[in-house]
Amino acid sequence: MSDETTQPDEQEPTEVPAAEQPEETTPEAEAAAPVADAPEAQADEARAAESTDSEQAPAEAVADEPAPEPVEVEEPAERVKPEIPGADLVPDIVPEGEAAIAEGAESDSYEAADEAVADAGEESVEEEIDAQPIEGAAIDLAKDARYEATGKRKSAVARVTLKPGKGEYIVNGRELNEMFPRLTLQRNIRQPLEAVGYESKMDVIALIHGGGVSAQADALRHGISRALVKADPNLRGELKRRGFLTRDPRVVERKKAGLKKARKRPQFSKR
Secondary structure: OOOOOOOOOOOOOOOOOOOOOOOOOOHHHHHHHHHHHHHHHHHHHHHHHHHHHHHHHHHHHHHHOOOOOOOOOOOOOOOOOOOOOOOOOOOOOOOOOOOOOOOOOHHHHHHHHHHHHHHHHHHHHHHHHHHOOOOOOOOOOOOOOOEEEEEEEOOEEEEEEEEEOOOOEEEOOEEHHHHOOOHHHHHHHHHHHHHHOOOOOEEEEEEEEOOOHHHHHHHHHHHHHHHHHHHOHHHHHHHHHOOOOOOOOOOOOOOOOOOOOOOOOOOOOOO
């Protein structure tokens, strides 16, 4: 080995930029630093105090409020199955002719139902008034008095004769209950004389032909009403108001060519 030793190259001192050089702190600067940071520290302490106060306030408020009472929940009673299915259900009845109850319109439907009930009451009052005999009827009941008229309904024709009597009805030589077994038809036939109040003072003799049983009954009532008008013309207004003098014009509609009946068409087949 040689005596000569290699020594590391001596490093030259490098210059540090002025911006990176640490600032020299003086005692005066150190004393002033805490004073500058003091307002920020105080603000942080104030915020922390407010947060703690806000957290404690609701807790105190909750502590002051009384504890809510426990709510008792009633368990629904078990439904007992009825012996007859549907016997425990309540029917929802809507008056005939009224629209179904819509959501949000219950009050309107109730008012409509009340009006329907009121109208029904008015109709019942009118029926009671119509059931009362006509006042002021003056019919000559002489022994030889005869009042004749003709009544019609569909193809039925009734020739009626009224005369003083005991309230008997002779139709085609038969009694009323034999000719018209239905009580409804008998009641309709007796209406004109009952309305006048002479149901037990006059006899009815009639000849009827054509039509069916119902049409013959309507024709007989029509003929009796027209005969009463001949007996007393002053009864015309009241009898007409009650509908006894109006002939029912409804008849069976005729059959059309190409149709099975009046309006029934043959079945259509596209193919």
